[in-house]
Amino acid sequence: MAIGPCILRMEGITKRFPGVKALDEVRFDLCAGEIHALAGENGAGKSTLMKILSGEYQADGGTIHLKDNPVEIANPQTAQTLGIAIINQELALIPYLSVAENIFLGREPVKQVPRFVDWQKLNQDAAEYLQRLKLDFGPQTLVEDLSIAQQQMVEVAKALSLDAQILIMDEPTSALTEKESEILFDLMAELKARGIAVVYISHRMEEIQRLADRVTVFRDGRYVATSEIADITIEGIIQQMVGRKLQAHTPVTAIQATETALKLVDLTVHRHGIEALNLSLGKGEVLGIAGLVGAGRSELARSIFGVDPIDSGDIFVDGRKVRIQSPKDAIAAGIGLVPENRKEQGLLLKMAVGENIxxxxxxxxxxxxFLNKRKAMDIAQTYIEKLKVKTPGAMEKTINLSGGNQQKIVIAKWLTMHPQVMILDEPTRGIDIGAKNEIYALIRELAGSGMGILIISSELPEILRLCNRIAVMSQRKITAILSREDATQERIMTYATGG
Amino acid sequence: MEKMRGIKAYLQQSGLLIFILIMVGVLALLSDRFLTPANLINILRQASINGIISVGMMLVILTAGIDLSVGAILALSVVVTADLMHRDLPPLLAATAGLSLGGLLGFVNGWLVSRIKVPPFIATLGMMSFARGLALAYTGGKPVTGLDAGFRFLGTGLVAHIPMPIIIAALVFLAGYLLLSQTRIGAYLYALGENREAALFSGIATGFYTKFVFTASGVLAALSGMILIARLDSAQPVIGLGYEFDAIAAVVIGGTSLAGGEGRLSGTLLGVLIIAMLNNALNLTNVSSFYEGIVKGMVIALALILHGLVRKL
Amino acid sequence: MRGLIQRFSGLFILLALCLFLSFSTEYFLTQRNLVNIVLQTSILAIVALGVGMTMLTAGIDLSVGSVAAFCGAIAAGLIVESQLGIWLAIPVAVVAGISLGLLNGLLIVYGSLPPFIATLATMAIGRGLTLVYTDGRPITVPDPAFVFIGNGEVLGVPLPVIIMAALLLTAYLFLAHTRTGRNLYAIGGNEKTAHLAGISVARGKLLVYMISAFAAATAGIILTARLWSAQPTTGMGLELEAIAAAVLGGTSLFGGRGSAWGIMVGVFIIGVVSNGLNLLEISSYYQQVIKGFVFIMAVILDMYARKK
Structure with missing residues (x-):
């Protein structure tokens, strides 16, 4: 496929956030008619760079050239007029407006007299974009009646209607089914053929290899390399991402757990579509739950923990049957949860580190x-030291800590009460490598002390590295339970995609 | 950053103190009656009514709620208590019934907010109309006058030369202080207001504590109503109109964030004193009571804007 | 189908209420009573349309009752005491009202105050201004031209009903067919997206609070004209009925959802309930109890409908 001339050049881009240098003099360039993958671990700075390109953030340093002209992208509107569109991970449509209105939001065509919205033109124009994307819903459908995937397509249509020359897609397939992803890929090929440059951020290496022309890798806010996709293997990309060769870790083997820490029998949660699910977790075992986003993993965790209580079935902790109607019950039963969303669910950000722990x-x-505040601070201090939390003190506001240290606090919070079972939902998301390794070590240590550990993770290497057994979920069911020896990325993916 | 937090709190509190001092100075200049012991005691006695309600209001606001129904709950509780005493129920029993009724209505508010997820201002706005209507309907719109002499001690009695209302308010503030800063319930309330979801994930019974604060607010509104009718010797169904306003004003002047999770009881105490002095000033300087709403409305808006600015520092 | 029931649930409630009342009192279905309902409801309808627009942007306006009283008093005072003609007095009163709305908007947009507290403050300020202006006493307005606004008829249709119909039509066209109106849904539905799409969120919010105040001012003037006098305590509790009507009519308390026709359905539910309570000779005190109850039930129903 012919790749056109270079249309975008970002150089020396630097961005600081309080306490962190999110981007350190990175560069990135883009050619017309290419799909350029941007890879890197969570926290590597991919999204930050794209937010600078789309005008949501301002860079603290560096230059942006668009077709050899220097540009200032002061706000999203400027980006729009420059032909740059972004489709974010979190969808941002207006639920009670129609598809057509969402596509042309803020740019609705208006009739001359009276100056009413020209519905006919609006719907016709929208229908054209929908047809081009081969979508099977009409322009007058309300967005609230669409599935997530359909909403994503509306976002693409919106970008097309903006006549974007540069389209940024941040993890667009994370919520899509395989079939929907295929439609999206076809679409990307078509955009490319038309000379549109696509920046594609994804964690799925297979997708990158299949779709991209070039791949740029970031690590810890720094630029690592840009390669032609033909010249690099998936392994090579991963090496660039993690900064060293994938080392062989001490292999984790299946353990003979004699006692179960947690046992789920015929668990049914109607609101999450979970039916008659069975699973058991041994003491001292680390059990991974793999699966695609939307497979029902976090929902399972929420249900066990009592946030969304189960409708029927039984939960046994340490052989005792327990009734869990709320997180309070779960905690009393000896279950801890490190939730998926650290900032919203795990921490009281404006409160002190010690108060959180x-x-x-x-x-x-x-x-x-009556509280013994002194004792509380002593306990907090113990865990701050034990987990090597980098903080000026126990009285520091939690919001001022880095992601990795915040996550340690969430874990510390559970360690204080010695649960029998720990559920960790994406425990290393958005955390730098160093802290990640510390958390891995901690997890192994806890398992060693006899705790049953359930890890939900979207990063397969992480699961493969940590777990004794791996349960794979797909469409709200457990489709396979693999021992560490039998598990490979390919096998897990096969079961995860319902194959 | 820890230092910043201290500085901000210091700015807010010392700002309030300076404001109070300036007010005292100005009022002393405007009226020579202001700095008399009788007037100062009078201010405190009036402050005690709003003070008791404000402690409940603060608990609610700390959890990111609001209670617009305190005035109406107060009215319904006192007319029921007064009427029960007229029916020869012992004052203690009648007062208990009134306090329980206040608690029950507060509990309903809490249930609506925590269980049905109705926004607090909407739930309590409905309760305000409902309870006020019941108070009017119960009495047929007529006041219940002539209360038991023993009961009236609550409002008119002196202990060691200190008026009972002030003593009761002091006790309520002390209890509020202990609850908020020395017990784990206080810690839970701050957690709840700061981030409801994280509080839930930490095993805090968020529903229970939401009902708890609204119930407390209802009981405290009823309690301050008891003192009020004991002093006035009459329970009117239109009593307590607009009291929610004074209480909210005191709490927000004191620096409690309407978003929840931030605020100190000492701030609320200062806020209560400021509101009481403001009322006293309007009286002493013979400004028509019609200006009350204008002044208080502006004070609330200003206090919120100023505290918002300090927080952004 | 479920969506259909949800979208038309207000209409079902309204029909059921009418059915119930036509069986329980024979007077209900008379032409005179029905006209009376529409007339009685016109004030609430005008106010609810305004409050509904603030709710579309995920806001609220609790100050409408005070603004109505304030504008009624100003109009009356200007006509009676300042001897201004109604053609001057009414615009001045309306502008005074809108400036209170502007105050709401400024406090919310630039003061970052939650809408309910900003409008609560304005509610107190507006009521205070009214009391100060009227000195706490009613102002009687004998001016026949002014009284006509509240009591006159054109082609047999009461003037308040005509004004209501005109405002309803305007509100409908505004919300359903103009860019500015449609953009209000975007502001309430997802403020960030709206901002990123280049919609001025600040302008939209300022606008709805001014519209709401304008509606309240209009209602206050009609009310004053109908009673021949401005009462300083008029309009108390109006915000409650207006919010109830908007919610019953499918307006979300959380923004982004609602329509002019929906609000009218809610308004008539409240109107028919009020009328029914009067016909069934229920005391005004109990009416207040029932209205508080209906308000809470409306919100509870709405919350359940959304959850499903």
């Missing part, structure tokens, strides 16, 4: 209702 055990450290 001890929030679960206030009952234990109070006499009648």
């Amino acid at each position: 001890t929030i679960n055990i206030l009952k234990r450290i109070s006499r009648f209702l």
Whole structure:
């Protein structure tokens, strides 16, 4: 496929956030008619760079050239007029407006007299884009009636209608089914044929290899390399991402767990479509739950933890049957959860580190209702040291810590109460490599002490590295349970995609 | 950053103190009656009514809620109590019934907010109309006058030369202080207001504590109503109109964030004093009571804007 | 089908209420009573359309009752005491009202105050201004031209009903067919997206609070004209009925959802309930209890409908 001339050049881009240098003099270029993958681990700075390109953030340093002209992208509107469109991970459509209105939001065609919205033109124009994308819903459909995948397509249509020359797609397939992804890929090929440059951010290496012309890798806010896709293997990309050769870790083997820490029998949760699910977790075992986004993994965790209580079935902890109607019950039963969304669910960001660490055990450290604050701070200090949390002190506001240190606090919060079972949902998302390794070590240590550990992760290497067994979920069911020896990325993916 | 937090709190609190001092100075200049012991005691006695309600209001606002129904709950509780005493129920029993009724209505507010997920201002706006209507319907719109002499001690009695209302308010503030800063319930309330979801994931019974704060607000509104009718010797169904306003004003002047999770009881105490002095000033300087709403409306808006600015520092 | 029921649930409630009342009192279905309902409801309808627009942007306006009283008083005062003609007095009163709306908008947009607290403050300020202006006493307006606004008829249709119909039509065209109107849904549905699409969120919010105040001002003037006098305590609790009507008519308390026709359905539910309570001779005190109850039930129903 012929690749056109270079249309975008970003050089020396630097971006600081309080306490972190998110981007350190990175560069990135883009040619007309290419699909350029941007790879890197979470926190590598991919999304930050794209937010700078789309005008949501301002760079602290560096230059952007568009077709050899220097440009300032001061806000999203400027980006729009420059022909740059972005489709974000979190969809941002207006639920109660029609598809057509969403596509032309803020640019609705208006009739001369009276100056009403020209519905006919609006719907016709929208229909044209929908047809081009081979979509099977009409322009007058309300967005709230569409599935997530369909909404994503509306976002693409919106970008097309903006006549974008540069289209940024940030993890567009994470919520799509395989069939929907295929439609999207066809579409990308078509955009490419028309000379549109696509920046494609994805964690799925297979997709990158299949679709992209070039791939640029970032690591820890720095530029690593740009390669022609033909010249590099998936392994090579991963090496660039992690900065070293994938080392062979001490292999984890299946353990003979004699006692079960957690047992789920015929678990049914109607609101999540989970039916008669069975699973058991041994003491000292690390069980991974793999699967695509939307397979029902986090929902399962929420249900076990009582956030969305189960409708029927039984939960046994350490052989005892427990009734869990709320997180409070779950905690009393000896279950801890490190939730998927650290900032929204895991932490009280404006409160002190110490207050966060001890929030679960206030009952234990109070006499009648009165708190022993000194004891609380002592306990917090112990865990700050034990987990090597980098903080000026236990009184520091949690919001001022880096992602990795925040995550350690979420884990510390559970360690204070010695649960029998720990569920960790994406425990290393958005965390730098160093902290990641510390967290891995911690998980192994906890398992070694006899705790049953359930890990939900979208990063297969992580699961393969940590787990004794791997349960694969697809469409709200467990489709396979693999021992560490039998598990490979390919086999897991086969079961995860329902194959 | 820890330092910044301290500085901000210091700015807010010392700002309030300076404001109070300036007010005292200005008022002393405007009226020579202001700095008399009788007037100062009077201010405190009036502050105690709003003070008791404000403690409940603060608990609610700390959890990111609001309670617009305190005035109406107060009215319904006192007319029921007064009527029960007229029916020869012992004052203690009648007062208990009134306090329980206040608690029950508060609990309904809490249930609507925590279980049905109705926005707090909507739930309590409905309750405001409902309870006020019941108070009017219960009495046929007429006041219940002539209360038990023993009961009236609540409002008119002195202990060690200190008026009962002030003593009760002081006790309520003390209890509020202990609850918020020395017990784990206080920690839970701050957690709840700061991030409801994270509080839930930490095993805090968010529903229970939401009902708890609204119930407390209802009981405290009823309690301050008891003191009020004991002093006035009459329970009117239109009593307590607009009291929610004074309480909200005191709490937000004191620096509690309407978004929840931030605020100190000492701030609320200062806020209560400011509102009381403001009322006293309007009286002493013979400004028509019609200006009250204008002044208080502006004070609330200003306080929120100023505290918002300080927080952004 | 479920969506259909949800979207038309207000209409079903309205029909059921009418059915119930036509069986329980024979007077209900008379032409005179029906005209009366529409007339009684016109004030609430005008206010609810305004409040509904603030709700579309995920806001609320609690100050409408005070603004109505304030504008009624200003109009009356200007006519009676300042001897201004109604053609001057009414615009001045309306502008005074809109400036209170502007105050709401400024506090919310630039002061970052939550809408309910900003409008609560304005509610107190507006009521205070009214009391100060009227000195707490009603102002009687004998001016026949002014009284005509509230009591006159054109071609047999009461003037308040005509004004309501005109405002309803305008509101419908605005919300359903103009860019600015459609963009309000975007502001309430997802403020960030709206901003990124180049829609001025600040302008939209300022606009709805001014519209809401304009509607309240209009209602206040009609009310004053109908009673021949401006009462300083008029319009208390109006915000409650207006919000209830908007919610019953399918307007979301969380923004982005609602329509002019929906609000009218909600308004008539409230109107028919009020009328029914009067016909069934229920005391005004109990009416207040019932209205508080209906308000809460409306919200509960709405919350359940959304959850499903």
